[in-house]
Amino acid sequence: MKRLLLAGLALLLSCLMATAQDAPIQPLLQEHQAVIAKSSRKTIGPAIDAIATSGLPQAQVVLETWGAKSMWMRKSDGLFFIGKKADGKSYQLTDFDSGEVVGEFPKKELKQLKPNSGIRALIATALVQFQLNDPDRAKRQDALTSIQRDPEAAHLGPLRASIDNEPDSEFKAQKKRLERLLTISFDNDIQTRINAINEMSGDVGVDLRATLNPLVATTREVAVGQIPEDRNVAARLTPGTAALPRDEAYGLLVAKGFAPTQVTPDDIRTALATNITGGLVAGVPVAQLDTDAARARAYAALAKGGTVPPILSDAEIDAALAAHVFYDSYAEPSNHVTDAANDVLKSIELKVGANQALDLTLDALSLASIYFLAAIGLAITFGVMGVINMAHGEFIMMGAYTGYVVQQIIPDHTVSILVAIPLAFAVTFAAGVAMERLVIRWLYARPLETLLATFGISIALQQLAKNIFGTQARPLTSPEWLDGALVLNDVVSISYIRIAIFFLALIFLGVFLFIMKRTRLGLETRAVTQNPRMAASMGINPGRVNMLTFGLGSGIAGVAGVAIGLFAKVTSELGSDYIVQSFMTVVVGGVGNIWGTLAGATMIGFLQKGIEWLNPSNTLAAQTYMIVFIIIFIQFRPRGIIAIKGRAAGD
Template structure:
């Protein structure tokens, strides 16, 4: 009877198996449509569409080795994958009517037919699943014929590197034809090798190949390798990892309180009773005005409270009081070590050496970057002060309206840009126009005010200060109080990035070049032209110059106009990166005077040296105290006051008869 029952059961189980072995649809599915075979293998997980369980299905599709799987994953990610209800097969679908969809086979791209909405179901992955699909797509996109897709794949790896992507990334490197993408692939492959390769030798090789690299991504990859945790070791205990160093409690890395808290957390020390906890315990044990036999009124000092608490502790009513000496004694009984998160000593040693080399280069780069910033600021100060070097340094006129000439030049550039929308053309027009406007304003100021006040410095200062206030108010009445934009040409946008540490904006480079051009122009005018010769003659001895047929009034007028015109051009340049307001001249008048005075009155090379000193000093102070830029101005003024005590004639003082004027 039993044998007959077993035979019946065996027959029942054998019949489906036989049908399965000879099912022509299944055979056709496996041989003729391998894409569908893979999808049907993971059908249940795809239908469930749960982020917790979908991982094996995505991995199985991505690692199937079939090139069509890229289209499958892309359609799935875009919610364009549909399932036919009759047999559960998956297709790409496009809407062909109000309630029908055209299904396309993933294997060969052929259209299998049009089906009503009720016979197909859309596969709708949530955002989490789409993110997982995007990661799986990377291995296909790395070798995609489209350059942009390969670039996007590298961006995706950089944002979210995973160990599983290392192998397909390596496989794509030999076939990469674009040199820029090849360099990116090699760099990312090295970074991922450092982080994910199971072989220590391969990781060390990659680290040593990039040692000293300034990239933020390189240092960010090394930091997790060199991350540490503090471990407490008692007598006879051995560390359970790769020791980085011994740590002494009480330093910046591990404070005394943190070290004791580690001991308490490990159950190796008693919880430290705080003053608040002590006082609360004393209050809880007040009986008839007494605490441990001591009247409450007598607990008016820390020592008395500690003694009362100790009495309660001796009676077993409260935990024992842990004193500072107890904490120190306990800490001395244990060893504190920093343990690397990375277990391989070989890897951590290589990473530490590489990071140290990078840090040295970073410091050098920061110094170079600071020097470039100082040079840029010095060129701005020189550009603002070169006009003053003529009116004050050469002519001896204290022109407090010099900053307003800078402001007038900036507003001239703004007006030109309203008329000429092309920024390049507008700047080309604005530079000579700003010179003409401020030259005319300077000539007018000299003819109407300055010519009557030569050799009367106090009256000149007061008069030009009044003119500066008037010009500021006039600018407010015309342009308002809001800052006006002066946009630089597109070819001056961005910065020259030397590496991840050193960079300088193109507009600052342009201002530096402009400052050099004006230095050369000024030297040419003063040394090689008739105006320069006459200016020097009038400056040194007006009477003798007049006796030689030179008109001192005309020379003074043209010289003052020249200095004012150069200030106008400086205003256009400064306005390209600074705010253009009626008060902008005040931001540069003080620095301009300091530049001329520190450099040496009457000497253009001194003005250049003064600008370099002031710009470098200001940037140095800002680097030491970056959170307070106002401190740089204060310290700079103090420095200049001290400096002129030792060199009252400036860095490069005039010699000969001119020095005594």
């Protein structure tokens, strides 16, 4: 008997559940038919709430259709349907409950429901509870995005209810974080809000600061006699102090309607001009109103007759100020919440400052690696050989264009970059050797003529690039794995391209040191640098060494051009943007010393970023200050940070 009873209850329960699932939504729509058809923002709320809380599976479809302005009412019976335009001026109607097409009807027999922006906002809020649990991942993401963009107290309940059943771990973490933020703003329990604030005290996210800042925002208020008890006071203010100047305090009284407006000299002139009668103002000829005192007497006469408001004396203004109390009031009514928010914001401010310092350091290191990569070739040609090569920037430009040409042939960006780097080295190495053989070798020990010759070559190379590639910037696209940035938090991030350039600079530092310390070319280069005559007497060919050394520096500049082209615009002027910084890097670091070049690039990178941080609105001024600082620095250390002896140092 007991088993029979349990079986009967189970059968009844399943029947009731099936009935709930199969229940139509049209009767509910008809219950609120007049309100829905009227579509008034003031009265539509109960109808939307009834649909959203009905528990019917059709509720989501109804709300989405309504919000999309695709819900139509048939005038003959007041029933609601999904409407879709058919041929001509007729519309195809689909039943919400059965999902079947009920026929096509002319537009004159139908009424389209067109909710305004206010009603659509209410519908969107009601839809959140469905979308947060929707099987479609995109809809759940849209719901979270919608809440983040325009959070409301009504979102808190559905968001909390959706967390436990969220199958996606990433979404679950997003929901938990968003729930904490909404709790801080909208929860009814003060202690729950305080706990949520303290729980997120170590976070530096922008969304947390955007949530806490409105809690501690203040408005300046004034009251008669004493501050109302229901106010959460941030600070009490005294008129005439730096926090509240006297004129500002009286202006607040005027704005709140607690005191009459002060009469200004302009007000006096306007009032006198308005009350001129027969060439007189209050019996005073207009010609006599040429001084402030005369105008004040005429105005006082008008005020005595009640024509204009009287001029307030300082004593009257002081009395009005003394009769009122001024204070800054928090918008948040709970002082416990504002105290917790202020404490957390102070701790966040310290962490944000530390993270900003880290972010600035990463930016400076990134810029230093770019300058070092651009200058390492010049450190060879100018630092080691003593050749002032004004065409060094054009070798960087040639390397960038080589990368662009390779990408036109090889569409795979990863493969194209791997091919472009050695090819750019080969192209610019050959160009450097050709320039050294044809021009530079005839001008050694004649720096001024070398400068003029290489400057002319740089102009010729720029014009050649314009003739071949045009003046429009060409794209040098990075591989997909270099897209985006390494984001540590909302404050600290650095792009993957800059990280790659940083490691590329370290690689070339190692290559340079290996060549100079472990190869025959390096040994011969150092010998020629220190004493070319002695090197020649030992069987070393200085001309061959100079040619290969110049080619090596030019080749490294070409590789730098490929790297720089990944984030800069590839144009014929690309090299000119880096030639000045390259020379400064070599000179400041110490001519002829690779470690000096590294130190110079680091100093210039940190200096430029530091100046830009102090003056972020004017990068041109930052570069000017940097050049001035470097000029002063060279006055005290003319041989740079790390000096070297030999030909490069002028010995």
